[in-house]
Amino acid sequence: MAEETGKSEKGNEKVCKRCKQTYSAASNNSNSCRFHPSFFVCRRHDDQKRYYELGPGDPPYAAKFYDCCGAEDPEASGCTTSFHVSYDDD
Numbered sequence: 173m174a175e176e177t178g179k180s181e182k183g184n185e186k187v188c189k190r191c192k193q194t195y196s197a198a199s200n201n202s203n204s205c206r207f208h209p210s211f212f213v214c215r216r217h218d219d220q221k222r223y224y225e226l227g228p229g230d231p232p233y234a235a236k237f238y239d240c241c242g243a244e245d246p247e248a249s250g251c252t253t254s255f256h257v258s259y260d261d262d
C-alpha cells in the first residue's frame with residue numbers, strides 16, 4: 173500500500189502545544205520548554221508588587237505584563253522551564 177507522503181513523520185518528532193516548537197521525545201528534558209505559566213494581562217498596576225515600570229506618559233493602569241513574572245514584552249522568553257508537552261500527551 174502507498175504511504176502518505178505529505179507528512180514527514182520521522183520517528184518521534186512532536187510539536188509542543190505550549191511553546192509550539194518541534195522537539196524530539198529523546199531530547200525532551202525539564203529545561204526544554206520555556207513558557208509563562210500565567211497569561212499576558214492588561215490591568216491596573218498593583219503597587220504592592222512593582223512588576224511594571226510605567227513610562228512618564230502612561231496612566232497608572234497602563235500595565236501590561238505576564239501575570240507570573242511581570243515581563244512586559246509579550247515576546248519575552250518564558251520565566252519557567254519544564255518538559256515539552258505534546259498534543260498526544262495529557
Ligand SMILES: [Zn+2]
Nearest residue numbers: 208240241251
Ligand atoms: Zn512569566
Ligand SMILES: [Zn+2]
Nearest residue numbers: 188191205256
Ligand atoms: Zn514546549
